[in-house]
Amino acid sequence: MHIFCVGGSVRDFLLGRPGGDMDYTVLGCSEAEFERAFPRAHKVGKTHPVYLLQGRQYTVSSAPSIDRDLQDRDLTINALAMDPKGYLYAHPRAVSDLVGRILRPVAAKNFYADPLRVIRAARFKAGLPGFRLLPGLHHLLGRVASSGLLAQVAAERVGREVRLACQGQMPGHFVRVLATASALHPWLAELEEMDWKTTAKIMDLVAGKEQRTWMALVHACKGLQVEPKHDSEPDTTAGAAAADIGHRLRLPNDFIAAGRLAATWQQAASHYATLEASLRVRLLLKLDRLAVMDDFWTLIRASTGEDFSARARCELHTVLSVHLPPALQGLGRRSGEHLHWLRCRALEDN
Template sequence: MKIYLVGGSVRDYFLGKIPKDLDFVVLDCKEEEFLKKFPQAKKVGKVKSVFYIGRDEYTLSSYENIEQDLEHRDLTINSLAKQEDGKLIAHPLALNDLEKKILRPVKRQNFLDDPLRVFRAARFWAELPEFILSEELVETCRYVVQQKDIWEKISPERIGQELCKALKSKRPGNFLAFLENVRGFEFWFEELKQASQIPAGPRPYHKSSVLGHTIRLMNELAGDFWAVWMAFCHDLGKIFTSPDLYPHHYGHEQKGIKVVLALTKRLKLSHKMALAGKLASLYHMQAGNYNDLRPGTKVRLLKNIEYFLDPFFKLIFADSKKDYLAQAKKDLEIIKQVKLPTKFQGLGPKSGEILLSLQGSALKNANKNCAKTS
């Protein structure tokens, strides 16, 4: 049995990062032998022999040696391994590409064998935005995305996982920028195919395409998963606008809900992500004029987006440069303090209407008092 530390765990060492999880490859070993040495190991999946010991992953490789294993990896910077004695084994270009910060494929066939690697490459560029894309990587991914028959090899959950990792990255918009570059929106992100050709809106409010605007906001909001995801979703409805109406996008808030729900269903994303995306699409235009809203409208808005209040208003600030978060928090606290009197309880929908009216009145009075003292 030979055990090697591999991939990102070794790469991160050279980049001065501390890896959260460690990945190992085990050669010359059968499952029974591995479990005998590591009885605490938990097997995952049914096809490959992959085990977890705590958070560390161990893959039992069928290759004859570690050099063969490294030849079948995605990028040269991930084609690295360390023996138990610390000796480094690397792809001939791995250290050069790490030093010069280049994302380069090991070989095209590896991407054809596992087309998910197109989306992994997109995610790596989001995580490592200081790296440049090699011509070989762009050409390889463009070639792979043209092979329509291989897309069924990928499970939607795996693409969803790559997207979610990108949303947590240093420059999340690079995920979309990469896919646009390699023409990779086909099939899994089909709604975005024309997004780079659609104006985001009338000048001077918007100077780029729907895709460019979305990428910019995602990058501005990096570090907040939910804000980045809501930025991804907020303008998806604009892809349904008739070209005759450009650069305006009347009613895109409602239209975006359909796209968000289709996308989250296709990629098997969580119900929470579907809800957050739906709310971002539906309410971002309304919230962009928060101070001008009627008290009752504010109450409905705040109650609907309460769970995502912080990331939602971060999106609004990135989108409109209007900072309403502090005021929205104050207003929400006022709303929460209003209780429905006993005599109005148990009246069905009418009870809800009365509570809404009372909350709106409380908000109106509080804002009046605030205006008098300011």
């Protein structure tokens, strides 16, 4: 049995970047032999022999050698491995592409074998914005996307890549690569109806926090309006569209809720200074309940150029300081309606 540290962790070590998750490839043994050697390893792969052990991922490879295993990787800069003694194994172009800051596919067939690599390539551009995506790779992404194979990828795997893209230095590149390669469908098809260039720009402006970047990704979702809606009204159908994307990608509930809120309220919040008190109270309480006050107003500032955050925090304090008198407590819906009215009055009088 031979165990090699592989992929991104080796790449980041060579680039002098902070280390992330460590991934390992295991050669020269069967799954049963690996499980006997590491009885605490937990198998997580459904179609591939992938295990988790002490927070690290191990893949049992059937390749006859580590050099052959590297030929099945996605990009040359990820076709890297290091043995326990620190000896480096690399694709013939891996090191030169690292030096030249180039994103190059190892082989086209590898992307057809695992179409998730289309999404991963876009994610790497988001995380390594200084790297150049070769035209050949861009064309390959489009060809694989047009084949319809992306629909066969497990939702959880796509969702993980989207979240990693939202952690990137320039997450807008994730959208730019997929959009220009016609690879948004089926997982992010809603973005095809949006101004994705503006969405990508806003994602870059709010970069630095994963959930906030996710909110930027879906904030401009378009709802299905039956009747014309005034800009100052929350758009619940847009919020539903954003939530649909989150559910499709099997994202955590807090991400889905934050994305729904961003899409529902972003247009109304851009008019916060003139928004009626009733809507301001509703918005502020939602932001406070989801603990996304700072993230939401950072998004609004990025999309409108106006900063309402100080006023919003002040008004939230006012809203939360209002309490029902004892005589109006315990009356069910009537109590809630009166508390809302008192809070609106407090904002109007403030």
